[in-house]
Amino acid sequence: GIQVEQSPPDLILQEGANSTLRCNFSDSVNNLQWFHQNPWGQLINLFYIPSGTKQNGRLSATTVATERYSLLYISSSQTTDSGVYFCAVEARGQETSGSRLTFGEGTQLTVNP
Amino acid sequence: GAGVSQSPRYKVAKRGQDVALRCDPISGHVSLFWYQQALGQGPEFLTYFQNEAQLDKSGLPSDRFFAERPEGSVSTLKIQRTQQEDSAVYLCASSRGAWGPEAFFGQGTRLTVV
Numbered sequence: 001g002i003q004v005e006q007s008p009p010d011l012i013l014q015e016g017a018n019s020t021l022r023c024n025f026s027d028s029v030n031n032l033q034w035f036h037q038n039p040w041g042q043l044i045n046l047f048y049i050p051s052g053t054k055q056n057g058r059l060s061a062t063t064v065a066t067e068r069y070s071l072l073y074i075s076s077s078q079t080t081d082s083g084v085y086f087c088a089v090e091a092r093g094q095e096t097s098g099s100r101l102t103f104g105e106g107t108q109l110t111v112n113p
Numbered sequence: 114g115a116g117v118s119q120s121p122r123y124k125v126a127k128r129g130q131d132v133a134l135r136c137d138p139i140s141g142h143v144s145l146f147w148y149q150q151a152l153g154q155g156p157e158f159l160t161y162f163q164n165e166a167q168l169d170k171s172g173l174p175s176d177r178f179f180a181e182r183p184e185g186s187v188s189t190l191k192i193q194r195t196q197q198e199d200s201a202v203y204l205c206a207s208s209r210g211a212w213g214p215e216a217f218f219g220q221g222t223r224l225t226v227v
Contacts, residue, residue: 099213103155
């Protein structure tokens with residue numbers, strides 16, 4: 001099946017710093033989503049971005065589907081940004097499974113005050 | 114409802130006990146998924162429903178795991194004769210159409226088997 005690799009696995013920042021999280025995937029995808037898992041375990045939707053670039057406040061994301069990677073940018077980080085960031089993809093050719101997602105292992109982000 | 118709702122939030126079960134986890138998807142969403150998340154890992158797919166039809170159960174780890182969605186809305190994941198390796202967070206997600214586009218997750222049920 002499709003492989004999803006996220007880097008870095010861990011990231012520690014000072015408040016106000018910028019960061020880039022990367023997601024590589026091994027095959028063509030129909031769908032790609034970025035999530036933030038907060039300390040209570042809730043997966044919060046950040047972006048639905050199978051291709052192109054989107055921005056939402058201090059966050060933006062870019063997916064280059066032809067090169068099989070996506071980037072999540074966090075600018076002016078805040079302590080509330082702490083948590084685990086997951087990239088998840090829906091592989092092509094698995095339509096019998098609906099929009100089933102395959103997740104990466106996540107990036108654990110810690111933002112210190 | 115406004116979002117995907119799961120209950121209970123936490124469940125402690127003695128080894129060998131049966132448990133039932135409930136998921137209330139976003140109203141009108143056709144697709145419903147169950148995922149299992151072990152500590153420190155990303156969620157892993159268990160099973161998929163399109164309305165009341167269970168179209169994919171390839172991720173269920175054993176025949177002790179059973180899921181249903183009889184009326185195409187609320188779903189229940191049942192685990193029989195729980196074992197310690199079943200301890201995990203169980204996440205439910207729903208999406209509007211048969212093929213997405215975007216999945217929305219519930220808060221999860223943290224199952225601990227002692």
